[in-house]
Amino acid sequence: MTALLELDRVEKIYPYFALRDVSLTLEAGQIMGFVGPNGAGKSTTIRIAMGLVTHDSGSVRLAGYPMPAEQARAKRDVAFVSEDVGLHSFATVGWHIDWVSSLFPAWDERYAATLLRRFNLHPAKRIKALSHGERVKVLLLLALARRPRLLVLDEPTSGLDPVARHEVLAELMTVLEDERRGILFSSHNTQDVEQISDRIAFIDRGRVIDLSDKEVFLDRWRRLHVEVPDGAAVPQLPGVIDVDRSGRIATVTANGFSADIPAAFCSAGIVVHEVQRMTLEEIFVATVMASRKEQDA
Amino acid sequence: MHSKLTISQADPRPMYQQLMEQIRRRIAVGDWVPGQEIPSIRALAASTRVSVITIKRAYLELEREGLIVTRQGRGTFVADNVDLCRDLQTRELDEHLARAASIGAELGMSAEMLARRLREIAEKEDEKGR
Numbered sequence: 001m002t003a004l005l006e007l008d009r010v011e012k013i014y015p016y017f018a019l020r021d022v023s024l025t026l027e028a029g030q031i032m033g034f035v036g037p038n039g040a041g042k043s044t045t046i047r048i049a050m051g052l053v054t055h056d057s058g059s060v061r062l063a064g065y066p067m068p069a070e071q072a073r074a075k076r077d078v079a080f081v082s083e084d085v086g087l088h089s090f091a092t093v094g095w096h097i098d099w100v101s102s103l104f105p106a107w108d109e110r111y112a113a114t115l116l117r118r119f120n121l122h123p124a125k126r127i128k129a130l131s132h133g134e135r136v137k138v139l140l141l142l143a144l145a146r147r148p149r150l151l152v153l154d155e156p157t158s159g160l161d162p163v164a165r166h167e168v169l170a171e172l173m174t175v176l177e178d179e180r181r182g183i184l185f186s187s188h189n190t191q192d193v194e195q196i197s198d199r200i201a202f203i204d205r206g207r208v209i210d211l212s213d214k215e216v217f218l219d220r221w222r223r224l225h226v227e228v229p230d231g232a233a234v235p236q237l238p239g240v241i242d243v244d245r246s247g248r249i250a251t252v253t254a255n256g257f258s259a260d261i262p263a264a265f266c267s268a269g270i271v272v273h274e275v276q277r278m279t280l281e282e283i284f285v286a287t288v289m290a291s292r293k294e295q296d297a
Numbered sequence: 298m299h300s301k302l303t304i305s306q307a308d309p310r311p312m313y314q315q316l317m318e319q320i321r322r323r324i325a326v327g328d329w330v331p332g333q334e335i336p337s338i339r340a341l342a343a344s345t346r347v348s349v350i351t352i353k354r355a356y357l358e359l360e361r362e363g364l365i366v367t368r369q370g371r372g373t374f375v376a377d378n379v380d381l382c383r384d385l386q387t388r389e390l391d392e393h394l395a396r397a398a399s400i401g402a403e404l405g406m407s408a409e410m411l412a413r414r415l416r417e418i419a420e421k422e423d424e425k426g427r
Contacts, residue, residue: 173347179339259402263405275400
């Protein structure tokens with residue numbers, strides 16, 4: 001089966017920002033979460049994938065088609081949701097539904113009606129009378145009811161209240177009941193990403209700094225609280241990326257954790273008091289910090 | 298039967314372990330009976346709002362424990378031969394012990410050290426009981 005999205009060594013140079021060597025693949029049946037600080041290049045990458053921005057080098061295949069050359073064909077199978085995808089503020093919700101449904105033969109009228117109810121949207125309402133959350137839901141409805149193979153969402157949950165976020169995530173998960181479909185979404189809400197993603201890519205300063213299965217991410221990382229007696233030194237170990245020591249107490253961050261690490265500490269005379277798992281947010285921050293330290297060195 | 302499992306952000310255990318425990322409980326109380334088909338990975342992912350890879354992992358581990366079986370192309374079922382309550386309680390105990398063993402290993406403790414620790418704790422509990 002062909003991948004839904006394939007970026008291979010994509011580069012794009014701007015005067016004050018550069019996207020470098022971005023490679024990632026999204027297979028059918030998966031959700032990929034794309035996480036990065038503001039200005040890291042998430043939106044640029046997504047826009048390149050969608051053919052809205054042309055890349056300087058590298059290759060992009062969307063739904064199997066080379067981009068941007070065959071974007072018209074690719075986009076039949078792909079829906080893109082972003083805050084700046086225009087809704088006409090003086091037109092109604094119903095007008096938008098009629099318009100989008102006329103463009104896409106695969107439009108699912110019943111599903112659109114279900115979503116209207118579920119999201120509590122009213123067809124007669126004008127866009128300008130909607131709240132931010134309702135606008136996001138309209139965009140999502142317009143994308144979902146097309147039943148695209150690939151859904152690309154730029155910050156779909158940002159600015160949503162907890163209830164709306166919950167509704168949106170629930171709707172996204174139903175997409176994945178069909179294993180031929182997939183979702184790429186960017187977010188800096190690591191909690192959402194941790195919950196629904198199968199694969200996670202971290203991006204910072206225009207580079208993908210880590211990319212892996214979520215479970216692998218969560219399994220690899222640990223934080224150890226250790227006590228270093230006078231005279232003992234913390235050994236340099238593979239898989240340990242940071243040792244933060246103050247007095248006899250040290251906090252050790254490992255990105256390649258195995259039982260060998262505490263064992264090695266013990267034989268160096270160091271007492272391991274606690275080994276903690278880390279949340280995706282902590283892992284993300286540690287990854288960004290380590291990557292910046294390396295770059296700045 | 299299309300039941301919802303829940304994930305708590307306040308629970309320090311990984312999500313797949315939270316799911317495993319809830320599934321075990323469903324089988325233990327008889328909501329899911331031996332031989333019964335349980336939701337597909339994708340259906341459960343959708344209803345729980347948790348990624349497919351996480352549900353897959355929970356199912357895989359439960360399969361390893363012998364609690365559920367996947368028949369290629371037909372679905373996933375509660376194993377026929379689970380001797381419910383007793384078996385599940387033993388399993389739960391084993392799970393706790395396995396967790397203790399892995400924490401012990403992370404702390405660099407040998408199996409003997411762990412066993413000694415366990416004996417001490419058991420004796421203390423015993424005294425409390427008297």
